[in-house]
Amino acid sequence: MFEEEAHMNEKTTNTRTETPDFDAVVVGAGFGGLYAVHKLRDEQGLRVQAYDNASDVGGTWYWNRYPGALSDTESFCYRFSFDKEGLENARWKNRYLTQPEVLDYLNDVADRYDLRRSYQFHTKVTAAHFDESTQLWRVWTDKDQMVTAKYLVTGLGLLSATNKPPFDGMDTFKGEIIHTGAWPEGMDLSGQRVGVVGTGSTGVQVIIAMAETAEHLTVFQRSPQYVVPIGNWPESEEKIQEYKDNYDAIWDQVKSSAVAFGFEESTVPATSVSEEERERVFEEIWNKGGGFRFMFETFSDIATDQEANDAAANFIKRKIAQIVKDPETAKKLMPSDLYAKRPLCGNHYYEVYNRDNVSLEDVKADPISKFTENGILLESGKEIELDAIIFATGFDAVEGNYTRIDLQGRNDVTIQDKWKDGPLGYLGVMEADFPNFFMILGPNGPFTNLPPSIETQVEWISDAIAVTERNGHKTIEPKPEAQEAWVETCQSIADMTLFPKAQSWIFGANIPGKKNTVRFYMAGLGAYRQELQAVVDDNYSTLEFDN
Numbered sequence: 001m002f003e004e005e006a007h008m009n010e011k012t013t014n015t016r017t018e019t020p021d022f023d024a025v026v027v028g029a030g031f032g033g034l035y036a037v038h039k040l041r042d043e044q045g046l047r048v049q050a051y052d053n054a055s056d057v058g059g060t061w062y063w064n065r066y067p068g069a070l071s072d073t074e075s076f077c078y079r080f081s082f083d084k085e086g087l088e089n090a091r092w093k094n095r096y097l098t099q100p101e102v103l104d105y106l107n108d109v110a111d112r113y114d115l116r117r118s119y120q121f122h123t124k125v126t127a128a129h130f131d132e133s134t135q136l137w138r139v140w141t142d143k144d145q146m147v148t149a150k151y152l153v154t155g156l157g158l159l160s161a162t163n164k165p166p167f168d169g170m171d172t173f174k175g176e177i178i179h180t181g182a183w184p185e186g187m188d189l190s191g192q193r194v195g196v197v198g199t200g201s202t203g204v205q206v207i208i209a210m211a212e213t214a215e216h217l218t219v220f221q222r223s224p225q226y227v228v229p230i231g232n233w234p235e236s237e238e239k240i241q242e243y244k245d246n247y248d249a250i251w252d253q254v255k256s257s258a259v260a261f262g263f264e265e266s267t268v269p270a271t272s273v274s275e276e277e278r279e280r281v282f283e284e285i286w287n288k289g290g291g292f293r294f295m296f297e298t299f300s301d302i303a304t305d306q307e308a309n310d311a312a313a314n315f316i317k318r319k320i321a322q323i324v325k326d327p328e329t330a331k332k333l334m335p336s337d338l339y340a341k342r343p344l345c346g347n348h349y350y351e352v353y354n355r356d357n358v359s360l361e362d363v364k365a366d367p368i369s370k371f372t373e374n375g376i377l378l379e380s381g382k383e384i385e386l387d388a389i390i391f392a393t394g395f396d397a398v399e400g401n402y403t404r405i406d407l408q409g410r411n412d413v414t415i416q417d418k419w420k421d422g423p424l425g426y427l428g429v430m431e432a433d434f435p436n437f438f439m440i441l442g443p444n445g446p447f448t449n450l451p452p453s454i455e456t457q458v459e460w461i462s463d464a465i466a467v468t469e470r471n472g473h474k475t476i477e478p479k480p481e482a483q484e485a486w487v488e489t490c491q492s493i494a495d496m497t498l499f500p501k502a503q504s505w506i507f508g509a510n511i512p513g514k515k516n517t518v519r520f521y522m523a524g525l526g527a528y529r530q531e532l533q534a535v536v537d538d539n540y541s542t543l544e545f546d547n
Helices: 004-009 031-043 084-088 099-112 201-213 237-245 247-256 275-288 291-296 306-323 327-333 350-354 450-470 480-495 525-537
Strands: 022-027 048-051 070-074 096-098 125-131 136-141 146-154 176-179 193-197 216-221 358-362 368-371 375-378 383-385 388-391 406-408 437-439 475-478 543-546
Touching: 022 031, 022 125, 031 048, 031 099, 031 146, 031 450, 084 099, 084 237, 096 099, 193 201, 193 375, 201 216, 201 350, 237 247, 247 450, 247 525, 275 291, 275 306, 306 327, 306 350, 327 350, 327 358, 350 358, 437 450, 450 475, 450 525, 475 480
Parallel strands: 022 048, 022 146, 125 406, 146 437, 176 388, 193 216, 193 388, 216 358
Antiparallel strands: 070 096, 125 136, 136 146, 368 375, 375 383, 475 543
């Protein structure tokens, strides 16, 4: 057993560290980490050591076991495209996969490609320093281990660093306090008085599910949301076979599209058609279901034009007024801001508020004062008695898991210092001054259905490592000017949309003190893939190699 601080501060050139323990360390066992292990170990023959804090594979889908958890990407394209065998044998029940189904799928991938033998589970990576004297990464874990590797590949997840706001009195509450992103296995709150804090994507799902089983459900809402139906109907064997028969064409379309959700985005501006035609199209997609479909399959300018955005927002508001029976509750549920956050969807979300066992508290008008022994006290003096409180308050998205690790690059620069004014990231996969370091879903990558973006990035990372190895280079990293230009590109594209004008986790607005800045490349997966290919075609001229 070693003294961690001594190792972390030690600069050494002894022979033990000249030859790395592994060629690559991979962190994470979700979609990204699993595919990275397969590409680097099985296809390149590299020696790979992978770690995950969980007891098994799954990543985000291992921890998010809350009631109602499901993907809002349709089942046929919420998977790996490289794994054609997996699709041929796949069976799913409904249009969208539940959390257990996604977890089963990732377990099946791990089984068939024998990925677990490269993993050490129940192990958290706590620090990683680039040692300039050896040009190797030194990686520490919470198991008093230190290993060295030439490459460090992180699949930490966009949405996995849980955000739990610090309310006064939380330690006095006698019931359960649970974050949806760390749901205890087997936790059942049926028949209890349950409070849900937060109404984002996760909040919508858990509210719908808990309304069915709780004795009473109280929703603490700060910002009303635009929520469209998800349309989660059963899919027939014939429909599933149709997806399999059209495998190549489907994935060609997904990878060349903008949001990569398996549908053709509209090219028709809402402002170019009559009000009657807009209403018809909105109604058609409302009935079909899907959050990204409603924002991007209806018309081409909802995310970029104020008039088009207003038309979509007003349509949803009219639906709220029609669905919710109590006028006061309907008023509380009416959003007042832009329809420019991550598009939300759920089965019969607004109908939940017609139930006798569901109540809604507007905590923007009457904020939470503190937690008590028996529940939550509002500033007005009203106390809501509860047996359990669910935080559906989201995540310290994008960079949160990176800034929670002691991550140091050249000249001992920390990732916290590097990103103090907001995360940077070149192409969403690399960081200047951090050689041989590759991020899967790092800052300023594409805002899309994630598995196709993950595949795209892992394949590019794998190819970049192969080029580095083939040419005998010791290190590869982005040139600072190339990274600066990329961040500026991401910012300029975001500024062409309405998204920066909304208070959203997409730009960091959900975390107090977090810099509100660009975190995504918002031109779509097809355009992003072209950007990656341009780097390759230009012989990686935006990167520096050290011999």
